[in-house]
Amino acid sequence: MTNRKGVTPHEAAKVADGSMLYLDGVTVSFDGFKALNSLSMIIKPGEMRAIIGPNGAGKTTMMDVITGKTRPDLGDVLFDGGVDLTKHDEAAIASMGIGRKFQKPTVFESHSVYDNLILALKQNRTARATLFAMTGKADEDRINELLELTRLTAQRDLLAANLSHGQKQWLEIGMLLAQDPRLLLVDEPAAGMTDAETAETAVLLKEIAKSHSVVVVEHDMDFVRDLDVRVTVLHEGSVLAEGTLDQVSSNDRVIEVYLGR
Amino acid sequence: MAKAETMTEANTTPRYSSWVLSALTDRTSVSVLGAIGALAIACVLLNQLPESSAFHVPTYMISLFGKYLCYAVLALSVDLVWGYCGILSLGHGAFFALGGYAMGMYLMRQIGDRGVYGHPILPDFMVFLNWEELPWYWYGFDFFPFAMLMVVVAPGALAFVFGWFAFRSRVTGVYLSIITQAMTYALMLAFFQNDMGFGGNNGLTDFKDLMGFDLRSDGVRNWLFLSSAATLAIGYILCRLVTTSRMGKVLIAIRDAESRARFLGYRVEYYKLFVFTLSAMLAGVAGALYVPQVGIINPGEFAPLISIEIVIWVALGGRGYLYGAIVGALVVNIAKSYFTVAFPEIWLFFLGGLFVLVTLFMPRGIVGLVGETIGSAYGSMKGSARRRAEAMGGADD
Ligand SMILES: Nc1ncnc2c1ncn2[C@@H]1O[C@H](COP(=O)(O)OP(=O)(O)O)[C@@H](O)[C@H]1O
Ligand SMILES: [Mg+2]
Numbered sequence: 001m002t003n004r005k006g007v008t009p010h011e012a013a014k015v016a017d018g019s020m021l022y023l024d025g026v027t028v029s030f031d032g033f034k035a036l037n038s039l040s041m042i043i044k045p046g047e048m049r050a051i052i053g054p055n056g057a058g059k060t061t062m063m064d065v066i067t068g069k070t071r072p073d074l075g076d077v078l079f080d081g082g083v084d085l086t087k088h089d090e091a092a093i094a095s096m097g098i099g100r101k102f103q104k105p106t107v108f109e110s111h112s113v114y115d116n117l118i119l120a121l122k123q124n125r126t127a128r129a130t131l132f133a134m135t136g137k138a139d140e141d142r143i144n145e146l147l148e149l150t151r152l153t154a155q156r157d158l159l160a161a162n163l164s165h166g167q168k169q170w171l172e173i174g175m176l177l178a179q180d181p182r183l184l185l186v187d188e189p190a191a192g193m194t195d196a197e198t199a200e201t202a203v204l205l206k207e208i209a210k211s212h213s214v215v216v217v218e219h220d221m222d223f224v225r226d227l228d229v230r231v232t233v234l235h236e237g238s239v240l241a242e243g244t245l246d247q248v249s250s251n252d253r254v255i256e257v258y259l260g261r
Numbered sequence: 262m263a264k265a266e267t268m269t270e271a272n273t274t275p276r277y278s279s280w281v282l283s284a285l286t287d288r289t290s291v292s293v294l295g296a297i298g299a300l301a302i303a304c305v306l307l308n309q310l311p312e313s314s315a316f317h318v319p320t321y322m323i324s325l326f327g328k329y330l331c332y333a334v335l336a337l338s339v340d341l342v343w344g345y346c347g348i349l350s351l352g353h354g355a356f357f358a359l360g361g362y363a364m365g366m367y368l369m370r371q372i373g374d375r376g377v378y379g380h381p382i383l384p385d386f387m388v389f390l391n392w393e394e395l396p397w398y399w400y401g402f403d404f405f406p407f408a409m410l411m412v413v414v415a416p417g418a419l420a421f422v423f424g425w426f427a428f429r430s431r432v433t434g435v436y437l438s439i440i441t442q443a444m445t446y447a448l449m450l451a452f453f454q455n456d457m458g459f460g461g462n463n464g465l466t467d468f469k470d471l472m473g474f475d476l477r478s479d480g481v482r483n484w485l486f487l488s489s490a491a492t493l494a495i496g497y498i499l500c501r502l503v504t505t506s507r508m509g510k511v512l513i514a515i516r517d518a519e520s521r522a523r524f525l526g527y528r529v530e531y532y533k534l535f536v537f538t539l540s541a542m543l544a545g546v547a548g549a550l551y552v553p554q555v556g557i558i559n560p561g562e563f564a565p566l567i568s569i570e571i572v573i574w575v576a577l578g579g580r581g582y583l584y585g586a587i588v589g590a591l592v593v594n595i596a597k598s599y600f601t602v603a604f605p606e607i608w609l610f611f612l613g614g615l616f617v618l619v620t621l622f623m624p625r626g627i628v629g630l631v632g633e634t635i636g637s638a639y640g641s642m643k644g645s646a647r648r649r650a651e652a653m654g655g656a657d658d
Contacts, residue, residue: 106520
């Protein structure tokens with residue numbers, strides 16, 4: 001696949017050198033409607049980036065493209081400086097080290113919190129391996145660590161269906177971490193949370209960002225302010241502005257988009 | 262903290278033996294296997310009593326029970342794919358029938374030259390059709406081990422090829438159910454053809470011997486019945502091993518949230534393919550044991566309605582417990598045997614009505630309801646809360 005400038009993935013790879021995630025000219029249309037319109041963005045290793053933008057700006061679609069759920073019509077999507085993600089499916093991309101939290105919290109409801117984490121643990125994912133998989137001490141320790149981190153130790157044996165909305169969000173973040181990914185894509189982690197939970201989630205994500213590259217999509221401006229990272233504003237499928245939160249929120253076009261609706 | 266500490270200690274070294282052992286010896290398994298064993302032995306012993314005794318179980322009853330046990334194995338195979346992986350197969354009758362045909366072909370070859378036409382090799386229906394020689398795909402079926410191999414290979418291969426295309430193309434839900442119906446329907450039409458070489462609409466029948474022993478003898482009847490019980494026990498253990506392994510957890514994860522499982526890196530299609538093929542093989546074994554006990558296999562076994570009925574057994578017994586499927590198959594078929602004699606016209610209405618009632622009022626089936634009743638009578642706070650949670654978790658899919 002070549003992008004709009006006719007750059008081959010090979011050449012693009014040179015530009016993408018040293019990046020964790022590289023999007024260039026990514027376009028996705030649904031029946032002629034462009035959900036992503038020549039979107040370009042670079043995430044550096046170890047960076048945490050917040051993505052904001054009004055509903056329908058294409059934030060979730062961008063994550064779909066990165067994780068292999070949606071194939072772009074045009075553009076390059078490169079991981080780790082050169083792996084062409086448009087050539088792989090969801091399972092392969094997840095195994096490369098890209099973890100994703102959905103906008104709507106999605107955990108395995110009829111499994112316990114513990115089993116949800118077991119399933120997410122980094123391990124051989126083939127059917128044959130899981131048939132004979134045993135949980136060792138190292139796995140137990142890691143799960144206990146994650147339970148602690150996501151404050152779910154007391155809920156260890158509870159079915160995920162019985163968790164509160166906020167706890168499900170946290171469990172899903174815990175599952176993300178269990179995968180030990182290199183890049184985390186987190187779609188609206190604070191949605192439906194109380195103010196206190198939202199603040200704690202920001203603390204948790206900042207903790208995670210110390211050792212991972214993270215892309216967070218969020219609406220909540222206070223939350224984004226808490227994160228205190230570089231912000232990209234999406235609008236109608238492309239980047240409207242990029243910079244610190246103060247910079248982008250004083251940008252005239254951003255104000256127009258947010259206040260104009 | 263101290264609690265977490267002891268928990269990890271118990272699990273320090275991974276042990277396969279504990280997995281296998283618990284599949285065999287945990288309370289559920291012991292109850293199920295014990296019940297199967299006790300019933301099987303009791304029936305055979307009661308069959309030995311003199312006919313004058315009030316407790317004598319006649320041999321035809323033994324074969325009838327044997328047939329029910331085959332249905333229970335079939336239901337088990339459906340529960341494995343539907344209850345644990347969310348694959349609502351409405352075509353498992355086809356796998357059952359294929360296993361049955363493989364056994365039927367062996368039994369036909371056992372007739373030898375004792376057919377009505379006395380042909381040394383060809384079964385009667387081929388002589389009747391003026392065929393000169395045995396079709397190539399009948400070769401080897403006079404050899405028992407080969408026929409038994411085909412009992413699992415034929416349905417397994419069909420399931421594998423079918424699943425390969427369906428699961429890789431991500432056909433799910435009602436679309437998958439519909440194409441499984443189409444599959445069994447197409448096979449039914451094919452097997453009706455005389456040219457197929459499987460006896461057309463008469464199917465395969467008039468069997469005489471099994472491994473040289475007279476099929477009508479009490480000994481062989483008892484032996485077949487015990488084999489069916491053993492198959493049910495082994496099938497149960499097999500399914501239990503799969504469902505209590507980590508793979509079992511992945512299967513449930515796929516059932517609950519397929520795309521989440523994909524984004525965790527699980528290749529959903531291969532899991533489905535594995536469990537679907539395994540289940541088809543189990544259904545094939547059930548069919549193979551069924552045929553000598555009922556004495557016939559014909560294309561009617563491929564009828565789409567039969568596959569739907571199997572799903573009803575499982576739903577009624579309780580989906581996702583394994584033993585629920587066994588209970589469902591036994592209860593429905595015992596009721597069916599009674600109703601089709603006593604009130605033949607209303608059987609289908611009865612079955613349909615039962616299904617509607619269960620779906621509406623007993624989403625966890627008979628065993629779920631019984632479990633809840635016992636749970637609320639004796640249950641500790643924790644037990645009943647968990648059961649309620651399970652009921653909630655499963656009700657939405
Ligand atoms: N599968 C799809 N089919 C058609 N339109 C879609 C699909 N997915 C997303 N869209 C549209 O693309 C636009 C962007 O959606 P989305 O990425 O979910 O936005 P955001 O996450 O920023 O709110 C929306 O207008 C949405 O309706
Ligand atoms: Mg969104």
